[in-house]
Amino acid sequence: MPEKLRYLTSGESHGCALICIIEGIPSGLSIPPQIINKDLARRQKGYGRGGRMKIEADTVKIISGVHWGKTIGSPIALLIENKDWPNWDKAMSPLEEDKNSLPHVTRPRPGHADLSGALKYGHRDIRDVLERSSARETAARVALGAVAKKFLSEFNIKIISHVIEIGGVSSQQSVGARRYLAPLPGRADYLLSLFDKAEVSPVRCADKMAEKKIIAKIDKARAKGDTLGGIFEIIAFGVPPGLGSYIQWDRRLNARLAYALMGIQAIKGVEIGLGFEMAGHFGSEVMDEIFYDRSRFTVHGSLFYRKTNNAGGIEGGISNGMPIVIKAAMKPIPTLKKPLQSVDIISKKPFKAAYERSDVCAVPAASVIGEAVTALVIAECFLEKFGGDSMGEVKRNYEGYLKQIREF
Numbered sequence: 001m002p003e004k005l006r007y008l009t010s011g012e013s014h015g016c017a018l019i020c021i022i023e024g025i026p027s028g029l030s031i032p033p034q035i036i037n038k039d040l041a042r043r044q045k046g047y048g049r050g051g052r053m054k055i056e057a058d059t060v061k062i063i064s065g066v067h068w069g070k071t072i073g074s075p076i077a078l079l080i081e082n083k084d085w086p087n088w089d090k091a092m093s094p095l096e097e098d099k100n101s102l103p104h105v106t107r108p109r110p111g112h113a114d115l116s117g118a119l120k121y122g123h124r125d126i127r128d129v130l131e132r133s134s135a136r137e138t139a140a141r142v143a144l145g146a147v148a149k150k151f152l153s154e155f156n157i158k159i160i161s162h163v164i165e166i167g168g169v170s171s172q173q174s175v176g177a178r179r180y181l182a183p184l185p186g187r188a189d190y191l192l193s194l195f196d197k198a199e200v201s202p203v204r205c206a207d208k209m210a211e212k213k214i215i216a217k218i219d220k221a222r223a224k225g226d227t228l229g230g231i232f233e234i235i236a237f238g239v240p241p242g243l244g245s246y247i248q249w250d251r252r253l254n255a256r257l258a259y260a261l262m263g264i265q266a267i268k269g270v271e272i273g274l275g276f277e278m279a280g281h282f283g284s285e286v287m288d289e290i291f292y293d294r295s296r297f298t299v300h301g302s303l304f305y306r307k308t309n310n311a312g313g314i315e316g317g318i319s320n321g322m323p324i325v326i327k328a329a330m331k332p333i334p335t336l337k338k339p340l341q342s343v344d345i346i347s348k349k350p351f352k353a354a355y356e357r358s359d360v361c362a363v364p365a366a367s368v369i370g371e372a373v374t375a376l377v378i379a380e381c382f383l384e385k386f387g388g389d390s391m392g393e394v395k396r397n398y399e400g401y402l403k404q405i406r407e408f
Helices: 033-044 114-121 127-133 135-153 187-199 208-224 253-262 275-280 363-386 391-406
Strands: 006-010 017-023 060-064 076-081 158-166 230-237 267-272 290-292 304-306 324-330 341-343 350-352
Touching: 006 135, 017 135, 033 060, 033 135, 033 363, 076 135, 114 127, 135 158, 135 363, 158 187, 158 208, 158 363, 230 363, 253 267, 253 324, 253 363, 267 275, 324 363, 363 391
Parallel strands: none
Antiparallel strands: 006 017, 017 076, 060 076, 158 230, 230 324, 267 324, 290 304, 341 350
16 A cells, blocks of 8 residues: 555644644654744745734644654654733633633624634634634644655755735746746756745745835735735646556546645635646647657656646646646635624624734745645655655665666
């Protein structure tokens, strides 16, 4: 049976902590807490974030599965404390004697899980919905994704992201827009420079002109008590051909990536490669022709290659050795300082929706979360194909496969 990478998160937005467990990481992988903390800090940055980012400074505590800096093959448990917990210890207490220490939330916010969740679970206090449905939970997935990224880095696989649009203001640095995609000499350097520019941008946008316009748009939304959404792009390069499968629908790599990205709060659309744009062209214009060159060198060693990558690195549900390029669209955050019309679930009277502390724009943070879940999917597919109980075993399996595709 192939190795299975699986993970689970737990915790509420204003509870004492977020807890997550990941199982399936082989033994012998170095996991310094700093690499997880770095991604947690990246998730908290971004122009347009709310007041909570000034309270929290997320750091991870590794509870189990790592001994003296290296994984031991058992489940890895991570804990992220909520620094705001002392202000909520009674309000979010698990003890019955603390009941009603905080007024109930009864006015659902349009666009949130509030009303649907209350109807589904029978909650008369919407706080029991919003605490778990909150995007605060994504800190746990970013922590798990950092572990997956560290695993993938051992095989020269890197995953990066950047923002390509916020509030209708678009960057000219989109990989998809340039139709870049063939891994020819110098192209990896272009991707890394794109990432470096995004990392120092307050909105994770590599286009300086677009960055200025985006910041102005966020300021305008803040002044109106409104919010903004946008689009981010994720690129995974160094991924070998052969991850995923066409055998069953739920084993297709593109389906699994879309599933993981759509699982991020507020994500409303995902496309691979040219995605929707491809639908408007003749097939002859967008299919990636295949070439062969015995003198050609690639990271994974295949001598077959393509000069374009309109497919976004995935054909027939399987990685084809090209960079995997994904775009995801995030809706504007539904929590508005100038709230929309709603109905009280108890009195049934019309009211303005409840306001919870929130962001004006969280697209830059969403791109970091997108990296994390992409890494988790690719790591899972990688272990399915090359799985072993130790890093040494996985590396031997992988090297044998690279030899096989070089000689194909």
